[in-house]
Amino acid sequence: MSDTPVITDMQIIPVAGYDSMLLNIAGAHSSYFARVLVLLTDSAGHTGVGEAPASLILQRILRDAAPFIIGKKISQLNAMLTTLHEQDLAAKHPLQSERVDEHPWSLEKHNNALAVIETALLDLMGQFLDEPVAQLLGAGKVRDEIPVLGYLFYIADRHKSDLPYREGSSREHEWYQLRHQTALTPADVVRLAEAAHDRYGFKDFKLKGGVHAGEVEIETAQALKKRFPQARITVDPNASWQLDDAIRLCKGLDDVLAYVEDPCGAEQGYSGRETLAEFKRATGLRVATNMIANDWRQLNHALQLNAIDIPLADPHFWTLRSAATIAQLCNEWHLTMGCHSNNHFDISLAMLAHLGAASPGEITPFDTHWIWQDGQALTKEPLHIRDGKITLPDKPGLGVELDMSAVEAANRLYNSLSVKDRNDALVMQQLIPGWAFSGKQPTLMR
Numbered sequence: 399m400s401d402t403p404v405i406t407d408m409q410i411i412p413v414a415g416y417d418s419m420l421l422n423i424a425g426a427h428s429s430y431f432a433r434v435l436v437l438l439t440d441s442a443g444h445t446g447v448g449e450a451p452a453s454l455i456l457q458r459i460l461r462d463a464a465p466f467i468i469g470k471k472i473s474q475l476n477a478m479l480t481t482l483h484e485q486d487l488a489a490k491h492p493l494q495s496e497r498v499d500e501h502p503w504s505l506e507k508h509n510n511a512l513a514v515i516e517t518a519l520l521d522l523m524g525q526f527l528d529e530p531v532a533q534l535l536g537a538g539k540v541r542d543e544i545p546v547l548g549y550l551f552y553i554a555d556r557h558k559s560d561l562p563y564r565e566g567s568s569r570e571h572e573w574y575q576l577r578h579q580t581a582l583t584p585a586d587v588v589r590l591a592e593a594a595h596d597r598y599g600f601k602d603f604k605l606k607g608g609v610h611a612g613e614v615e616i617e618t619a620q621a622l623k624k625r626f627p628q629a630r631i632t633v634d635p636n637a638s639w640q641l642d643d644a645i646r647l648c649k650g651l652d653d654v655l656a657y658v659e660d661p662c663g664a665e666q667g668y669s670g671r672e673t674l675a676e677f678k679r680a681t682g683l684r685v686a687t688n689m690i691a692n693d694w695r696q697l698n699h700a701l702q703l704n705a706i707d708i709p710l711a712d713p714h715f716w717t718l719r720s721a722a723t724i725a726q727l728c729n730e731w732h733l734t735m736g737c738h739s740n741n742h743f744d745i746s747l748a749m750l751a752h753l754g755a756a757s758p759g760e761i762t763p764f765d766t767h768w769i770w771q772d773g774q775a776l777t778k779e780p781l782h783i784r785d786g787k788i789t790l791p792d793k794p795g796l797g798v799e800l801d802m803s804a805v806e807a808a809n810r811l812y813n814s815l816s817v818k819d820r821n822d823a824l825v826m827q828q829l830i831p832g833w834a835f836s837g838k839q840p841t842l843m844r
């Protein structure tokens with residue numbers, strides 16, 4: 399044990415990259431997205447890295463966490479994370495539970511802190527043991543190829559905003575141009591899907607809803623199915639449909655929708671777990687969620703109610719190890735493992751890949767936003783999506799090497815931003831003055 403490396407430094411580096419004007423129930427994506435990297439250095443000279451969605455609160459929590467990490471042996475991973483959990487660092491920051499009801503995918507900022515630190519520790523541990531991170535998770539590495547889906551969005555007209563969205567260029571592939579152009583109709587979305595299919599080989603697609611009337615979003619899903627008859631199609635309105643509407647819209651669409659993601663949520667005194675259970679019973683469709691089963695207690699309630707089939711266990715919410723445990727539970731309990739995402743860089747892409755590689759049994763293709771960011775790598779050899787899959791590299795740890803000049807440039811971009819935390823409503827106000835978030839009102843129906 400005396401040779402076990404000791405953690406000598408922890409760096410917290412917020413980074414930003416460019417995004418398209420993607421629409422969702424919270425509004426429109428800004429021209430920038432922000433993430434935070436944690437870099438741990440150890441006495442063996444290794445660097446471990448993790449990535450999480452950036453928020454100013456999370457960065458403060460991470461700074462508070464550093465004294466519990468630096469000076470510890472990497473073999474004390476479990477104890478370090480338990481200590482951090484017990485410290486409940488998020489509670490020390492008064493805004494930690496802000497907007498949980500409004501933007502359910504950004505909850506659990508404390509878990510984001512644990513997740514990003516745990517990832518960097520696992521990366522160090524993997525390098526020390528000469529094993530990929532997947533080998534250190536739950537079931538160990540059970541596959542090398544991880545299926546991912548084509549995550550499609552409606553896209554607003556960026557010319558109506560004064561934010562510096564990119565124009566894109568089709569020099570390498572038409573996808574890189576199309577992903578910046580307005581896409582509001584079913585035909586536009588099918589065109590996006592065609593380009594994404596051609597570039598990345600996706601077999602399956604997810605449509606982000608909560609933007610138009612439910613009828614239009616179902617029409618879009620039907621158009622995708624017509625164009626790609628073999629594809630598994632899903633739609634995710636982020637719980638913005640009322641239960642009755644969700645049932646009316648989806649019932650009988652077993653031939654179109656492989657599963658539905660968060661079709662409805664809390665309403666009229668009933669919890670999201672209760673309404674999803676009713677939706678499932680009424681339609682017979684499989685249900686995925688990243689909104690109502692995001693910690694062990696919520697998952698327990700969701701399963702007792704038979705409300706879900708596919709927990710989308712995002713390692714940034716859950717931590718990699720807990721998400722891998724969910725994958726094992728899914729395999730044992732005849733559920734299906736899936737994974738949620740947000741805009742991310744290639745370190746998170748590697749996190750998703752290791753989670754998928756350690757997920758036994760049948761999994762549903764993982765979500766990833768990477769296609770919207772592809773080309774903005776922070777690592778020297780980013781993983782690729784080919785044939786609708788990511789192939790895990792045969793390397794120890796996370797298998798990524800940071801490109802520090804790219805990281806520094808992304809950090810400079812982050813520092814130049816006047817609005818640092820994600821605020822889709824603010825962006826939406828450029829399109830519709832006075833626009834305000836309302837969880838049951840599609841974004842464009844104002």
Ligand SMILES: O=C([O-])C(=O)C[C@H](O)[C@@H](O)C(=O)[O-]
Pocket residue numbers: 420421422423503606634636688738739740741
């Ligand atoms: O599946 C989901 O709910 C998401 O991917 C949440 C994201 O924040 C998505 O809505 C987005 O990127 O706008």
Ligand SMILES: [Mg+2]
Pocket residue numbers: 634636659660687688689738
């Ligand atoms: Mg979702």
